Amino acid sequence: MMAEQHDFDGIKYREEQxxxxxxxxLFYGLAAWGVxxxxxxxxxxxxxxxxxxxxxxxxxxxxVKAPALTAPHAEGxxxxxxxTGKALYAERCAACHGPEAKGGIGPDLTAGSYKFGRDMAxxxxxISDGRxxxxxxxxxxxSHEQIExxxxxxxxxx
Numbered sequence: 001m002m003a004e005q006h007d008f009d010g011i012k013y014r015e016e017q018x019x020x021x022x023x024x025x026l027f028y029g030l031a032a033w034g035v036x037x038x039x040x041x042x043x044x045x046x047x048x049x050x051x052x053x054x055x056x057x058x059x060x061x062x063x064v065k066a067p068a069l070t071a072p073h074a075e076g077x078x079x080x081x082x083x084t085g086k087a088l089y090a091e092r093c094a095a096c097h098g099p100e101a102k103g104g105i106g107p108d109l110t111a112g113s114y115k116f117g118r119d120m121a122x123x124x125x126x127i128s129d130g131r132x133x134x135x136x137x138x139x140x141x142x143s144h145e146q147i148e149x150x151x152x153x154x155x156x157x158x
Contacts, residue, residue, distance in 0.1 A: 063128075064121045078152060081145075085153025088146055092138070101157050105134065110157045123151045 018024075090099070096106035107115065116122050116131060127147050130137035138147065 060121065060125065063124055081149040081152040082156050084146070085149035085151070088142070088150050089153055093150070109154055118155070120151060120155065123154055124148070127151060
């Protein structure tokens with residue numbers, strides 16, 4: 001045969017008829033895994049964006065349905081929350097939103113509407129999770145009751 005006569009730097013060329021069995025097994029295993037991967041992730045409608053949106057929606061629903069946030073406050077308790085919220089506002093928020101909440105670095109909180117909504121769930125989300133463009137998140141720094149007090153105070157502003 002012609003192929004057996006080739007000599008490359010003292011190494012004789014020998015044409016193999018089959019690749020080693022281990023390589024074939026790995027190749028076919030990888031091909032099967034690729035087909036399963038494509039079938040599951042690409043053709044099943046899975047999307048990281050959809051998963052993120054689903055988790056975000058569940059979190060927003062949890063905030064809306066949280067008993068401490070939706071339960072009516074006893075008389076006097078709302079006023080206590082507003083007073084506590086006012087003190088927390090002066091300590092944590094006045095630097096950006098101004099001492100009178102008329103705005104500064106942050107937006108005017110006495111406005112009739114907010115960019116992300118002026119309801120309890122939206123304001124709670126803004127305070128606890130922050131917003132893009134400079135609003136920091138406070139869920140790791142404030143307790144649930146402190147956040148609720150801030151929400152009550154902000155919603156009482158006009």
